[in-house]
Amino acid sequence: MMKKVLLLMSVVGMMVSCSQDITDMNVDPKRPTTTKAEYLFTNAEKKLVDQMVSTSVNNNVFRLFAQQWTETTYPDESQYNITNRKIPDTHFLVLYRDVLADFHDSRVMIEATTPATPADEAIKQNKLALIDVLEAYAYSVLVDTFGNVPYTQAIDINKYPLPAYDDAKTIYQDLIKRLTADVAVLKANSTVANFGAADIIYQGTAASNAKWAKFANSLIIRMAVNMSDIDPAYATTQVQAALASGALANNNDNTKLTYLTTSGNQNPLYADLVTSQRFDFIPAEPFVSAMDAIVPGGDPRMPKYFTNLTSPAPVIPAGRTFVGGTYGAGNVYTSYSQITSTLNNPVFPGTIFDFAELNFLLAEAAEKNLIPGGSAQAKVYYDAGIRASMADWGVTNTAAIDAYIASPKVDYNNPLSGATYKEKIGTQAWFALYNRGYEAWTSYRRLDFPVLKAPQAAINKLIFTVPVRYTYPAAEVNINTANVTKASADIGGDLLNTKLFWDKF
Known part of the structure; x- marks a missing residue:
């Protein structure tokens, strides 16, 4: 199955000699075989x-x-x-x-x-x-x-x-x-x-x-x-x-x-979010509210994930930094926080595996006794997953990251971070796998956390x-x-x- 391969190919100029075999006239240089x-x-x-x-x-x-x-x-x-x-x-x-x-x-x-x-x-x-x-x-x-x-x-x-x-x-x-x-x-x-x-x-x-x-x-x-x-x-x-x-x-x-x-060689998000001149997507409230509630002032990655328009500005609930749209319903684009402009960059990398994901997988493996160390080793990988995600998104304030990991709703050893390892790992993996929907969806399916609910419009359709x-x-x-x-x-x-x-x- 031969196809034209357009990616990153140079067009090669062809010099045709007057003494060339006349059968070459049947060769279409624009349709290579x-x-x-x-x-x-x-x-x-x-x-x-x-x-x-x-x-x-x-x-x-x-x-x-x-x-x-x-x-x-x-x-x-x-x-x-x-x-x-x-x-x-x-x-x-x-x-x-x-x-x-x-x-x-x-x-x-x-x-x-x-x-x-x-x-x-x-x-x-x-x-x-x-x-x-x-x-x-x-x-x-x-x-x-x-x-x-x-x-x-x-x-x-x-x-x-x-x-x-x-x-x-x-x-x-x-x-x-x-x-x-x-x-x-x-x-x-x-x-x-x-x-x-x-x-x-x-x-x-x-x-x-x-x-x-x-x-x-x-x-x-x-x-x-x-x-x-x-x-x-x-x-x-x-x-x-x-x-x-x-x-x-x-x-x-x-x-x-x-x-x-x-x-043709830009990140598909650039076409979806910029050149389409459409405003079809906004952050979802289940995700935004969870990140906002995890520590006072919100998860340090939130400014890397979301942005707020200044005119018109969204109405941010008291004590919040961002607000997401109602999941599964129609939303007015300007009434909510928007997706970070970082993703509007045509050269933004497309990731299919990263170090943060690996660490959360290994944390789960430790809890399931697939590898030695139990919960103590799981915490090591869990913390490393958070740090890897922060670094990958450009969060560089080490003191803020340390404080985040030690906070009650994040600290792996604190019951407030989750009643089970599935809840602890599932929540933080969800945060870290932002913009990697397939992997976030797979993590959710395997761990059953975070707790996600079908929207009413879907329920109405059974x-x-x-x-x-x-x-x-x-x-x-x-x-x-x-x-x-x-x-x-x-x-x-x-x-x-x-x-x-x-x-x-």
């Missing part, structure tokens, strides 16, 4: 991050499901209507057609090459490992969004035009196995590069192999912690092995794509709880009917409230 593996890789990498960080209601409504943001004029998605705009279809299509298919084709092209030297062979193996790592990430997102999905028969449309849906747990375990093997390859070939400049996340140098290995191990930890309630023995083995192998060590390791100022999955795409239901019907039965029903295999409680 060949491409390079590197171009396909870059395109897939960018499409993957774009899909995860976009806030277009046609693509990604995870921030709304996590109740960090809400809508103004058109609140359908905050009321859990995801079918009118075919949101599941787009998510499914982008990840399979634009991401996994391009990774697959890049892999095929690389596998067909014959390296001239041992160093070239090592670079080839690194490239294949890196493709595999990102494929694993994409599949993990599909599983965590839908449940059972096409896997063993996916992508090969000629052989499997109507692919079967694989068991989600089986996919998870295979992805972890693949990631473990990929880490071994990247470590063995640590002195040579991978994709070079074609890798627009870690830049593809030899040094990037270690960062990609850390990302892969961190992804293993995320998946294993997700599974820990249904298979604690397996989760323990995987978390400990990945942690020993090496996960993200600080914010410098964060897995993020820094966008460009040029059109949707009584916050969705815990996307329903299957309408196109799949209509075309791949037999396989979708079986998958629906296997997971317990194709419903918004059908829990994923790992969502036990």
Whole structure:
């Protein structure tokens, strides 16, 4: 499957000789029929991050499901209507057609090459490992969004035009196995590069192999912690092995794509929040009020997350610093606090994993005895997660951060920070995962904290709880009917409230 790859490509001028074979006249330079593996890789990498960080209601409504943001004029998605705009279809299509298919084709092209030297062979193996790592990430997102999905028969449309849906747990375990093997390859070939400049996340140098290995191990930890309630023995083995192998060590390791100022290469948020000239999103009151109430004067990250217009200025309740819009209802944009202008920057990085998230996962792992240390070690990771989030958002006042962590509603050892570890970790992970709606939604589903409620408008439509999955795409239901019907039965029903295999409680 060859496509035009538009990202970061230069147009190569062509000199046509008068003695050139006349058959060249049939070649359209604007419609290339060949491409390079590197171009396909870059395109897939960018499409993957774009899909995860976009806030277009046609693509990604995870921030709304996590109740960090809400809508103004058109609140359908905050009321859990995801079918009118075919949101599941787009998510499914982008990840399979634009991401996994391009990774697959890049892999095929690389596998067909014959390296001239041992160093070239090592670079080839690194490239294949890196493709595999990102494929694993994409599949993990599909599983965590839908449940059972096409896997063993996916992508090969000629052989499997109507692919079967694989068991989600089986996919998870295979992805972890693949990631473990990929880490071994990247470590063995640590002195040579991978994709070079074609890798627009870690830049593809030899040094990037270690960062990609850390990302892969961190992804293993995320998946294993997700599974820990249904298979604690397996989760323990995987978390400990990945942690020993090496996960993200600080914010410098964060897995993020820094966008460009040029059109087509900007953070999708720039199009959604700025160039669209629309005012569709504002912070949601459940999130804003929780951050405002955590310490007097509000969480130190709030000025980094939100802003208040001066004219007209919103009416801020007494004792508050910001005010969010009513979740799941129509809101007047100027009557509430707004989303920080930081996100309006076209080059704002799109993050798919960070050090803060890892620390909250490890805090949970310690409480579940997946790793040693119990609650004491959980506190270490919990505090580190808060500090990592503060640093990543530019909160630099160390004394203020220390005071925040020691405050009654934040201090891990204080009952006021939560009756259970799930409440403590769940609340702070929710705060730290701001603007990372997918991860915040996943944390909520696994920990059942914070306590989020469906808005009245959704209840009126008989949707009584916050969705815990996307329903299957309408196109799949209509075309791949037999396989979708079986998958629906296997997971317990194709419903918004059908829990994923790992969502036990």
